[in-house]
Amino acid sequence: MANPPVIIWKDEVERLLRYRELIPRLEVALGKFSWRDSAELIQPVRTTVPLQKHDGFMGLMPAYMENDGVLSTKFVCFYKREDGSTLPATQATVVLLDPEYGNVKAVMDGEVITDMRTAAVSAISAKLLMRPGAEVLAILGTGRQALSHYNVFMEMFSFKEVRVWSHTKERAERFRDSLEEAVRGADVIVTVTRCTEPVLFGQWVKAGAHVAAVGACRPNWRELDDVLMKEAVVYADSREGAMAESGDIILSGVKVFAELGDVINGTKPAHREKTTVFKSLGMGVQDAVSAKLVFDQWKARHSQL
Numbered sequence: 001m002a003n004p005p006v007i008i009w010k011d012e013v014e015r016l017l018r019y020r021e022l023i024p025r026l027e028v029a030l031g032k033f034s035w036r037d038s039a040e041l042i043q044p045v046r047t048t049v050p051l052q053k054h055d056g057f058m059g060l061m062p063a064y065m066e067n068d069g070v071l072s073t074k075f076v077c078f079y080k081r082e083d084g085s086t087l088p089a090t091q092a093t094v095v096l097l098d099p100e101y102g103n104v105k106a107v108m109d110g111e112v113i114t115d116m117r118t119a120a121v122s123a124i125s126a127k128l129l130m131r132p133g134a135e136v137l138a139i140l141g142t143g144r145q146a147l148s149h150y151n152v153f154m155e156m157f158s159f160k161e162v163r164v165w166s167h168t169k170e171r172a173e174r175f176r177d178s179l180e181e182a183v184r185g186a187d188v189i190v191t192v193t194r195c196t197e198p199v200l201f202g203q204w205v206k207a208g209a210h211v212a213a214v215g216a217c218r219p220n221w222r223e224l225d226d227v228l229m230k231e232a233v234v235y236a237d238s239r240e241g242a243m244a245e246s247g248d249i250i251l252s253g254v255k256v257f258a259e260l261g262d263v264i265n266g267t268k269p270a271h272r273e274k275t276t277v278f279k280s281l282g283m284g285v286q287d288a289v290s291a292k293l294v295f296d297q298w299k300a301r302h303s304q305l
């Protein structure tokens, strides 16, 4: 009979997950995904259930990596909260299963996993797509994702200047001025906001800059304007995900040039010399790889006790 599932909660996930181990595994998984070999990896576009009364969605994000023996799903609830709300923007749980027997091996906190794997994939996008010698990083947003992005970008790169812009409803009149100031001249811009209308405008973005766009994960939500979308070479984590869920892509009518995995596999070029947008939607396989790493680390620690 199978062992009962282990529960690995937030503090422990935080102790076990490290960017230096996570990033190479995510790069391999992104590459595998882009080969579209179902004998290697299966990951459908997430299913979303609207939570109309609460202005949110529940996303179900399964992934199966046959050769790695990894089967998992994440449940993630995300909300279009009013700014200043004390309720969380996202809550997530990852379930890791044994693919042969179908039993649950572990249930783990998905918030740290979501924060870290999302930031790690944005850092991979910057590694692949930003111009050599990039000096100025701008982060738009000051929530959970802003912090994880700051942490991993500081660990991986050596920017000379980091600008963090925070939206406050109370200072709406200064909103656009300070935003423009934060963005002008930046080499890399990370958008990690909960906004549903464009917050980043192409006219402010330096030619050749790289933008990692992480928010606006619904077909009618935007973070970037049409000018930027049309000027940039657009990359995504998953083409199908982007075409089903990204308002910035669907409503601007632009095409996804490549997935990050295509660049990793060498089947599509990295246009570092041009303005690039990486549109991140989040993928079940990113959670699967992270959960496997957490579980393996957990087992290694517990076998020593």
Ligand SMILES: NC(=O)C1=CN([C@@H]2O[C@H](COP(=O)(O)OP(=O)(O)OC[C@H]3O[C@@H](n4cnc5c(N)ncnc54)[C@H](O)[C@@H]3O)[C@@H](O)[C@H]2O)C=CC1
Binding pocket: 078, 082, 083, 088, 089, 090, 114, 118, 141, 142, 143, 144, 145, 146, 166, 167, 168, 192, 193, 194, 195, 196, 199, 214, 215, 216, 217, 280, 281, 282, 283
């Ligand atoms: N692509 C992916 O894989 C993932 C995307 N996300 C998305 O990333 C975004 C940030 O997530 P968290 O940091 O967890 O949220 P959070 O609630 O911790 O932070 C959100 C930030 O957005 C700002 N904000 C809210 N309304 C705004 C507006 N109208 N204009 C500009 N800024 C505004 C807030 O002041 C705050 O700084 C959300 O849209 C979330 O859905 C989250 C997880 C994974």
Ligand SMILES: O=C(O)C1=NCCCC1
Binding pocket: 076, 078, 090, 092, 114, 217, 281, 282, 283
């Ligand atoms: O991939 C995820 O996890 C999420 N993606 C978009 C919205 C919040 C969570």
